[in-house]
Every structure is written in structure tokens, then in C-alpha cells.
Amino acid sequence: MSKILAQVDTVKALRQRVARWRREKLKVALVPTMGALHEGHLTLVDHANTLADRIVVSIFINPAQFAAGEDLTTYPRDLEGDLKKLSARKANLAFVPMGEEMYPKGFATSVSVKGPATAALEDKHRPHFFTGVATVVAKLLIQARADYAVFGEKDYQQLKTVTRLAADLDIATRIVGAETIRHDDGLAMSSRNEYLSEYERVVAPLLYKTLQETAEELRSGAEPAACMRRAFRALNKASFKVDYVEARNADSLRKLIGTTDEPIRLLAAAYLGKTRLIDNIAV
Numbered sequence: 001m002s003k004i005l006a007q008v009d010t011v012k013a014l015r016q017r018v019a020r021w022r023r024e025k026l027k028v029a030l031v032p033t034m035g036a037l038h039e040g041h042l043t044l045v046d047h048a049n050t051l052a053d054r055i056v057v058s059i060f061i062n063p064a065q066f067a068a069g070e071d072l073t074t075y076p077r078d079l080e081g082d083l084k085k086l087s088a089r090k091a092n093l094a095f096v097p098m099g100e101e102m103y104p105k106g107f108a109t110s111v112s113v114k115g116p117a118t119a120a121l122e123d124k125h126r127p128h129f130f131t132g133v134a135t136v137v138a139k140l141l142i143q144a145r146a147d148y149a150v151f152g153e154k155d156y157q158q159l160k161t162v163t164r165l166a167a168d169l170d171i172a173t174r175i176v177g178a179e180t181i182r183h184d185d186g187l188a189m190s191s192r193n194e195y196l197s198e199y200e201r202v203v204a205p206l207l208y209k210t211l212q213e214t215a216e217e218l219r220s221g222a223e224p225a226a227c228m229r230r231a232f233r234a235l236n237k238a239s240f241k242v243d244y245v246e247a248r249n250a251d252s253l254r255k256l257i258g259t260t261d262e263p264i265r266l267l268a269a270a271y272l273g274k275t276r277l278i279d280n281i282a283v
């Protein structure tokens with residue numbers, strides 16, 4: 001049986017714990033999450049374990065990254081289950097702050113991000129999102145002062161945004177991206193997959209399949225704009241309501257002009273019923 005995972009809910013206690021590890025010359029990695037942990041998150045913990053001696057996992061459903069009408073109140077929660085899973089995957093500390101700890105009365109700061117955060121992908125459809133993410137991630141990085149912070153590639157624009165943020169604000173924590181973990185049928189793991197109906201769950205892997213087929217076309221030299229139109233139509237036909245499907249420069253997320261030999265990332269977001277799925281792959 002795995003041991004009970006240590007848990008703190010204040011920045012002060014988090015800092016004390018990390019400072020002790022630092023005095024002992026131990027390397028520390030942070031894995032920021034919003035809880036409802038699945039195998040994708042747990043693989044981030046495994047990855048963190050390859051980098052550092054002590055792993056902190058933050059669990060905080062950040063209200064600042066949800067717009068009115070999004071799923072803040074219904075977002076899946078399972079703290080007890082999360083702590084058990086983290087313990088079994090050798091995390092050392094869960095940081096589980098309450099809202100007031102992260103955003104105390106009078107809180108008046110937000111981190112405004114540009115560059116990859118304004119690439120007209122997620123930001124176009126969720127304009128509030130990256131300010132909320134950047135604000136909470138900047139806080140978590142400053143609070144934990146970890147050597148590494150691990151983020152999933154599934155949220156590719158988020159990973160690029162956070163990497164830029166840490167560099168721009170001289171935050172010494174190294175931002176590390178970890179590969180997307182998928183179900184056997186290819187669907188990227190996500191806490192929001194819980195919202196899918198039985199039928200939608202069968203259709204959902206078509207998002208990844210379409211990305212794979214489109215990547216193959218791009219690799220064989222097809223013109224990006226025509227490939228995107230085909231992908232859009234294929235997803236629409238499979239009853240997705242597409243927010244975007246785009247091939248972008250894999251580093252800057254800038255739009256591609258014509259056929260190109262720059263590194264390409266293919267990114268998509270689409271609704272299946274009420275559930276919004278995102279995914280991306282390298283080309």
C-alpha cells in the first residue's frame with residue numbers, strides 16, 4: 001500500500017518544505033494541475049521523477065482561467081482520489097490552496113501575455129484564458145521555486161506561453177514539456193473527456209485520426225491551406241463543431257505561408273456536443 005501523501009494548503013508551508021529540500025541539495029519539480037487526475041497527469045509526475053528528487057503537485061481549479069458560462073462549477077473534482085494516485089506515483093507533496101490563498105482579498109494583479117498566447121488559436125475562442133493561466137502559473141512558479149515545472153504538450157499553446165513567460169520574467173524554473181498521453185483509440189487524455197456521452201466517446205478519437213491524416217498530407221508536400229480545409233470538412237462531417245484546425249510554426253505558433261520546411265505543429269479544437277476537445281501533433 002502506498003503511503004499517505006503530505007499535503008499543504010498555504011504558500012508559507014509550501015515554501016518551508018521546498019526550502020528544506022533545497023538545503024538538503026535535492027532537486028525539486030513542480031507539476032501544476034487542476035486535479036481530477038488521469039493517466040496523462042500521472043505521466044507528468046513520472047516525467048518529473050526522472051528530472052528531480054522531490055515532486056510537488058499543485059491542485060487548484062483556477063477561476064481566473066474560466067469565463068462566465070464555462071465549466072468552472074462543474075469541472076470534475078476528486079481530491080481524495082487524486083491524493084491516492086499521486087502517492088502511488090511517488091509524488092512527495094500536494095499543494096492544495098484554497099481560492100483565498102491564491103487570490104486574497106484585494107488581489108489586483110494579472111499577467112498579460114502576448115507572443116504565443118496571442119496566436120489566434122485558443123485565445124481567439126477563449127480570450128480570457130491565457131491571462132488567467134499566466135497569472136496562476138507565474139504565482140505557482142514564484143511560490144514553489146522549483147528547479148523544473150512539467151506541463152503536458154496536449155495544451156501546446158499553454159506550454160509555449162508558459163515557456164515564454166518564465167523566460168521573460170527571469171523565473172529560474174526550467175519549463176519542461178511532456179508528450180500527450182492517449183487512450184488506446186488515440187483520444188488524448190483529458191479531465192473533460194468525462195463529459196462525453198457514450199456515443200460521443202466513440203466519435204471523439206476521430207479528432208486525432210484527422211490530425212494524423214492531415215499531418216501525413218502535409219509531410220507529402222500538400223499545400224497547408226487546402227489540407228486545413230479538408231480537415232475542417234472531415235471533422236464537420238463527423239459531427240464536430242470546429243473552433244480551429246491549423247498548421248503553425250511549431251515554436252512561434254505563427255501562421256505558415258505556403259509550403260515550408262519550418263517545423264510544423266498541427267493544432268485543433270472542436271466541440272463534440274457540449275464538450276470542447278483540443279489536440280495537436282507534430283508534423
Ligand code: PAF
Pocket residue numbers: 032033034060062065133136137155158
Ligand atoms: O493545464 C492545466 O491544468 C492548467 O491550465 C494549469 C497549468 C494547471 C493552470 O491552472
